[in-house]
Amino acid sequence: MEISSKLKFANPANNHGYEVVESINANKEGSYFKTIARRFAKNKVAMISLVLFIFLILAAVLAPVISPYPPNKTVGNFEAAPDSEFHLGTDEIGRDVLSRLIYGARVSLIVSMGSVAIYVIIGTTLGLISGYFGGITDATIMRITEVFMSYPYFMVILVLVSLIGPSIWTVTFVLGFLGWPPLCRLIRGQVLYIKTIDFISAAKATGYSTSSILFKQILPNVLSIILVNATFGIANAILTEASLSFLGMGVRPPAASWGNMLSNAQSLTVLSMQPWRWVPAGIIILVAVLVVNFIGDGLRDAVEGETK
Amino acid sequence: MEESKILEVKDLAISFKTFEGEVNAVRGVTFDLHKGETLAIVGESGSGKSVSTKAINRILPKKNTFIKSGEIIFEDKDLLKISEKEMQGIRGKDIAMIFQDPMTSLNPTMKIGKQIAESIIIHQHENKGNAIKRAVELLDMVGIKNPEKGSNLYPHQFSGGMRQRVMIAMALACHPKIIIADEPTTALDVTIQAQILDLMNELKDKLNTSILFITHDLGVVAQMADRVAVMYAGKIIEIGTVDEIFYNPQHPYTWGLLASIPSADLEEHNLYNINGSPPNLLYVPKGDPFAPRNEYALEIDFEEEPEMFKVSDTHYAATWLLHPDAPKVTPPIEVVRRREKFLNLKMREVI
Secondary structure (H helix, E strand, O other), X not given: OHHHHOOOOOOOOOOOOOOOOOOOOOOOOOOHHHHHHHHHHHOHHHHHHHHHHHHHHHHHHOHHHHOOOOOOOOOOOOOOOOOOOOOOOEOOOOOEXXXXXXXXXXXXXXXXXXXXXXXXXXXXXXXXXXXXXXXXXXXXXXXXXXXXXXXXXXXXXXXXXXXHOOOHHHHHHHHHHHOXXXXXXXXXXXXHHHOOXXXXXXXXXXXXXXXXXXXXXXXXXXXXXXXXXXXXXXXXXXXXXXXXXXXXXXOOOOOXXXXXXXXXXXXXXXXXXXXXXXXXXXXXXXXXXXXXXXXXXXXXXXXXXXXX | OOOOEEEEEEEEEEEEEOOOOEEEEEEEEEEEEEOOOEXXXXXXOOOOHHHHHHHHHOOOOOOOEEEEEEEEEEOXXXXXXXXXXXXXXXXXXXXXXXXXXXXXXXXOOOOHHHHHHHHHHHHHOOXXXXXXXXXXXXXXXXXXXXXXXXXXXXXXXXXHHHHHHHXXXXXXXXXXXXXXXXXOXXXXXXXXXXHHHHHHHHHHHHHOOEEEEEEOOHHHHHXXXXXXXXXXXXXXXXXXXXXXXXXXXXOHHHHHHHHOOOOOOOOOOOOOOOOOOOOOOOOOOOOOOOHHHOOOOOHHHHOOOOOOEEOOOOOEEOOHHHOOOOOOOOOOHHHHHHHHHHHHHXXXXXX
């Protein structure tokens, strides 16, 4: 009874002839980048890191609103330990450490994102051109890249910064102009492969100009690589800025930066007796770099996709 | 078939520079394409069929290719002489191309609709909205169900057959005068292949475009072509209407090709093959390059390359067998049967 009552067509409206109809594959919805975003969202560590990084950005943007005291003014006793008034204590001339830390996020983020933006533009453009045109163009760009890569990176930065004079903008531009060669090489390698795929010939046969082949056809296909590389670049730039400021070649006092706060630790008294003057800066650098690296890892896994 | 020539290729010769030396990929190819006709170019891999058609669109790699001689006349212009800028205006607009592998011929990061619209934007300077609207119409025309939805999808969401339909829509976007189809069905399975060929035939009749159809599948040729050119070792060795090539072939190589089609209705189950392999075009042999594999080779074949002998106004073949003083030979039995069968069919039609 049960069976016979179900022995009818599930959908009477179907016509029972077979015609060859190709159907749209509805299982795989959305674009490549949506797929990457979805894979990224599944990665817990990366997602937590992203949230923390967003907090960091918000703190930097909203620094004037959320910091309890002006960062560069003497507001309390000298070298006071943390208490209910100054949560992270004060420094040698009575400035609030917490406020300086929050303003320091601005420096770190401006330098890191700014320099990465500069080197991504340079590296991507040169990498696309080098890989696509080949021949003498390629050889020239690659030799320049090698020259850039064969200098001791940090020394060149120190020399340039001391020539131009240390400031947040100097550091940003110097890091930006020195950082592009690895990305350029990476992109060139990808372009060498992508340009052999038929859709590039198809684009040529459709009448695309060379620049639209480069920027409309090839660029979207290397975007994910750029994204991953840029993320790791940000972590690196945060570290480099901190090192430079530590050495006094980065952001100039009295402006606050994580690196120049850390340079307090050069004094043995501070190191042993006043941990509030250097531990918070150390921790925030550690957290910022870790978080950005986790985001980068998550992105890389999402881009590489099914291999995991 | 109209008599107006839309494309003339004259004595085209193309070489590739390699480490080992110069590869003579195309060694003097001459043919015309008429308005509204389909000319099929058949031949083995490496016979130069793809290279000569890519030269028409000038998409051969510039670095190691050089064109030794020849003219490609399209609308009174020699496509080999005009500037790259001018060529960009012709590609996609007047001469469109359909590629072999639909899996790799579409950009994976661009929506289908946008890929089609792009060539309309480039050549007809339409705004984006109109171009996308036109793309949707084209998708509908090539038989994509739900064209609005389809235009918003990415290539990986389409099957191979659908992607080839998209390629055809892209090729048709600007009403090209010539479509070059480079083995458009080789990567598809047989049912989809039949659908794509039907679609191309239907659209060709509707839009009156000329098609240059490159293939190594003689079954496809019979279905598509008005005329056929057979290529061997970088030269056209026989050219004629599809009936002439299939039922009255003159060149021993064409005989070999036809005899090696597996046939369902012939009583004999032997499958013929052409012994040997095509010559290495690094060292083009003296005389007729086909001679070492040719069971009908004459002594002169090893000395001198044959010229094109006229069989009829539309039919030419490059074999010394057509020389008035050459010994008379009979083609292989399969070819003879084929001819008889055809003549019988013709007789019946007449009665």
